[in-house]
Amino acid sequence: MTKIIVAINQKGGVGKSTLAFHLAHAAAAQGDGKRVLCLDLDSQGNFSQYLTGDLDVINDTVGGVGVFLEGREITPSKTTREGIELLHGHSKLDRYDNDPDVEERGYSTVMRHQLRELGYDYIVIDTPPAVGFRHMAALCWADLAVIPMEPVMTSIVGFQNVLVSIDEFITPINPGLKWCGVVNKANLRVKSHREKEEYVRQEYGQHIVATLATRTAVSEAMEEEPAQPVWLKKGVPRDLRQVWLDFCNEIIKG
Ligand SMILES: Nc1ncnc2c1ncn2[C@@H]1O[C@H](COP(=O)(O)OP(=O)(O)O)[C@@H](O)[C@H]1O
Numbered sequence: 332m333t334k335i336i337v338a339i340n341q342k343g344g345v346g347k348s349t350l351a352f353h354l355a356h357a358a359a360a361q362g363d364g365k366r367v368l369c370l371d372l373d374s375q376g377n378f379s380q381y382l383t384g385d386l387d388v389i390n391d392t393v394g395g396v397g398v399f400l401e402g403r404e405i406t407p408s409k410t411t412r413e414g415i416e417l418l419h420g421h422s423k424l425d426r427y428d429n430d431p432d433v434e435e436r437g438y439s440t441v442m443r444h445q446l447r448e449l450g451y452d453y454i455v456i457d458t459p460p461a462v463g464f465r466h467m468a469a470l471c472w473a474d475l476a477v478i479p480m481e482p483v484m485t486s487i488v489g490f491q492n493v494l495v496s497i498d499e500f501i502t503p504i505n506p507g508l509k510w511c512g513v514v515n516k517a518n519l520r521v522k523s524h525r526e527k528e529e530y531v532r533q534e535y536g537q538h539i540v541a542t543l544a545t546r547t548a549v550s551e552a553m554e555e556e557p558a559q560p561v562w563l564k565k566g567v568p569r570d571l572r573q574v575w576l577d578f579c580n581e582i583i584k585g
């Protein structure tokens with residue numbers, strides 16, 4: 332059984348690629364020989380850069396995730412972590428956005444089944460910061476949508492728009508999709524952040540599975556060459572390592 336997890340919010344900078352990276356690492360660490368496939372649907376390719384340590388990976392515009400979108404046989408590439416493979420994102424992914432053939436397969440159960448038949452234990456998908464084919468299709472394929480948001484209004488609106496898309500468009504195609512929200516980059520000493528965090532928790536209850544603080548160690552872990560999960564980075568306080576590890580494990584196992 333493959334578990335497919337997508338990190339999604341049309342708003343940029345909320346932590347989608349960071350969470351996807353950490354979730355992939357947590358998934359690979361679930362047991363010996365666990366196999367994880369990462370799909371990077373964002374043409375900025377940050378997830379691919381984090382996973383490979385190669386900033387140029389996004390310039391290979393004929394390989395990567397586009398091959399899957401075209402319905403051709405895929406050859407996932409290696410990442411810096413054994414057990415994690417990648418179909419990388421690249422700068423020309425928008426060529427698939429208004430292609431009727433791609434859309435037909437993407438929005439039906441065809442690609443959803445193709446992904447499951449690849450035999451991975453987990454598939455982690457990162458998405459672009461915009462509503463469109465690659466955003467919607469990922470929701471059609473996933474078992475779980477993880478929706479990070481900053482505790483600011485524009486980002487919460489992005490989160491709410493994902494929920495509207497799920498209700499109106501995705502549920503008929505992918506009725507089993509579950510979702511959870513994550514408040515990320517929070518500073519609860521700031522009044523407006525506290526208020527927004529309380530609001531989403533009141534409104535969405537148990538669907539909000541974590542509040543993650545803005546911590547320099549997180550962005551620094553992503554800036555390492557290559558990037559590494561914050562729980563593996565030297566010198567990171569134990570409490571921070573544990574928060575991220577527990578949170579990711581809960582999502583992977585839940
Ligand atoms: N909890 C956090 N604390 C500090 N920095 C964070 C945290 N989460 C994400 N970041 C940083 O914020 C920036 C945007 O994150 P990213 O994952 O690229 O967002 P998105 O993929 O949604 O655009 C990155 O520089 C990342 O390192």
Ligand SMILES: [Mg+2]
Pocket residue numbers: 347348349373377378457458
């Ligand atoms: Mg991103």
